[in-house]
Amino acid sequence: MNKSTLFIALTLAGFAAPALAAPTDPEIAHIVVTANSIDVAAGKLAQEKSKNAEVKKFAQQMVTDHTAVNGQAAALAKKLGVTPADNGVSKSLNEGAEQNMAKLKGLSGHGFDHEYVSHEVAFHQAVLDAIDHTLIPSAQNQELKDLIVKVRPAIAEHLEHAKMLDAKLSGKSHQGHRKHHG
Amino acid sequence: MGKRLGIGGALLALSLPALAQAGEVEIAITGMLFVPSRVELRVGDTVRWRNEDIVPHTVTAVGKKPSFDSDSIPAGGEFRFTAKKAGSFAYTCRFHPMMKGKVVVKR
Numbered sequence: 001m002n003k004s005t006l007f008i009a010l011t012l013a014g015f016a017a018p019a020l021a022a023p024t025d026p027e028i029a030h031i032v033v034t035a036n037s038i039d040v041a042a043g044k045l046a047q048e049k050s051k052n053a054e055v056k057k058f059a060q061q062m063v064t065d066h067t068a069v070n071g072q073a074a075a076l077a078k079k080l081g082v083t084p085a086d087n088g089v090s091k092s093l094n095e096g097a098e099q100n101m102a103k104l105k106g107l108s109g110h111g112f113d114h115e116y117v118s119h120e121v122a123f124h125q126a127v128l129d130a131i132d133h134t135l136i137p138s139a140q141n142q143e144l145k146d147l148i149v150k151v152r153p154a155i156a157e158h159l160e161h162a163k164m165l166d167a168k169l170s171g172k173s174h175q176g177h178r179k180h181h182g
Numbered sequence: 183m184g185k186r187l188g189i190g191g192a193l194l195a196l197s198l199p200a201l202a203q204a205g206e207v208e209i210a211i212t213g214m215l216f217v218p219s220r221v222e223l224r225v226g227d228t229v230r231w232r233n234e235d236i237v238p239h240t241v242t243a244v245g246k247k248p249s250f251d252s253d254s255i256p257a258g259g260e261f262r263f264t265a266k267k268a269g270s271f272a273y274t275c276r277f278h279p280m281m282k283g284k285v286v287v288k289r
Contacts, residue, residue: 153214
């Protein structure tokens with residue numbers, strides 16, 4: 001686990017600690033939108049920078065799915081008259097995302113692919129844990145809770161997809177950069 | 183009276199096989215799964231997939247020349263496929279390769 005993924009894990013896990021107050025619905029809405037927007041931005045960067053067809057396809061999917069989830073979240077917030085409220089978790093997520101983006105922008109080729117995908121694994125795992133331990137238990141409004149429950153399988157699928165890609169990319173990196181004479 | 187019944191019976195006999203041929207099997211796409219994941223039908227039957235998820239999906243037969251490929255089905259959208267030949271068709275979602283289903287078409 002590198003520094004930035006550790007940061008995400010700590011941010012979301014620390015937030016889930018019982019000593020901290022449970023987030024309010026407007027804060028939950030903000031966290032949902034923030035997490036989705038972060039992954040859309042990372043996906044767009046990967047679509048631009050990666051030369052790997054599978055990584056590009058995965059990145060496209062992250063952009064499509066997380067944009068769709070944000071659309072639903074925005075529609076629900078409007079319907080319920082909830083104004084998403086910025087909070088410590090959203091701020092930490094944004095800071096972590098800025099660091100990740102800065103790091104990714106300095107990488108290319110296989111190094112970029114590997115960093116992007118391994119970060120996606122950690123990010124989706126952290127989001128899944130936050131959904132299970134914090135967001136679903138804390139959500140007061142039933143429709144907000146239902147939306148998060150409905151989003152969960154997509155996050156789980158993304159995690160499995162990212163893990164599969166990560167394993168493939170790790171296999172490649174073990175061969176080194178020299179040509180492989182099988 | 184007897185004649186009328188006879189005509190009615192003949193009409194019924196004609197319409198029943200037609201109904202049987204127009205079978206439709208429904209599959210929900212929900213929670214990133216095809217539900218049910220395996221269906222059996224007969225040649226001439228139609229499968230209807232409904233996307234009940236938030237995100238778009240596809241229904242794409244596995245293989246180099248897929249027997250069916252829905253392209254993107256938006257949230258709330260549908261895709262229909264009428265089975266023209268017998269066989270076992272494994273399919274997936276092009277967007278989410280972890281999703282898998284199977285359509286078994288019998289004669």
